Amino acid sequence: MSKGKIANVFRLRPSEGYESLLPADSNDCELMIFDGTPRSSSWKPIRVRRLRFTERGQFQHPCDFPLCPGDLTMTQAAREKIGTHLEEYGEFLPLECDEGKFWAFQVTHCLDALDEGASDVSRSPDDPNIVLMIHRHIFQPAKLTSDWMFRLPQSRGRGRPYVTDPFVDLIHASGLTGLEFKRVWPHS
Numbered sequence: 001m002s003k004g005k006i007a008n009v010f011r012l013r014p015s016e017g018y019e020s021l022l023p024a025d026s027n028d029c030e031l032m033i034f035d036g037t038p039r040s041s042s043w044k045p046i047r048v049r050r051l052r053f054t055e056r057g058q059f060q061h062p063c064d065f066p067l068c069p070g071d072l073t074m075t076q077a078a079r080e081k082i083g084t085h086l087e088e089y090g091e092f093l094p095l096e097c098d099e100g101k102f103w104a105f106q107v108t109h110c111l112d113a114l115d116e117g118a119s120d121v122s123r124s125p126d127d128p129n130i131v132l133m134i135h136r137h138i139f140q141p142a143k144l145t146s147d148w149m150f151r152l153p154q155s156r157g158r159g160r161p162y163v164t165d166p167f168v169d170l171i172h173a174s175g176l177t178g179l180e181f182k183r184v185w186p187h188s
Contacts, residue, residue: 035157063178
């Protein structure tokens with residue numbers, strides 16, 4: 001995959017109709033909400049279970065990126081296919097499951113590329129330097145050079161990470177399933 005100029009920025013979202021993973025202990029859900037702070041040195045694998053049916057009994061197809069709390073959860077096969085491309089952007093944290101080997105990938109790479117003045121943002125009432133939500137993204141093109149995945153420092157690690165064209169191209173080329181991409185910039 002090339003590391004050329006970035007043309008588009010996306011948010012990750014799960015594809016409809018695919019399975020989920022859920023921590024076996026509901027108290028562990030909070031442990032899977034990542035903020036970009038490295039955790040690999042203190043991480044203890046969280047036990048998860050596969051959810052192959054919705055609450056209404058509809059079958060959910062197996063996939064490479066099951067929906068789970070956190071940034072990006074993947075199977076061992078997905079990690080083997082694309083893991084070397086992602087290592088510089090975060091860390092792989094093991095999960096425990098009786099029905100396969102899964103990994104949580106936490107994006108730890110931060111990129112200060114948001115043009116806050118031109119973007120439409122909601123700020124924290126307690127600290128106006130913290131962006132709680134971005135309604136309309138405007139990025140600084142000069143700062144989007146080759147990063148495949150990143151967090152914004154203004155969000156203090158809240159929310160799912162951003163990905164760019166090379167990551168999207170990698171997923172499409174690999175044939176991996178379970179992810180969709182919502183373009184947030186540029187606007188169409």
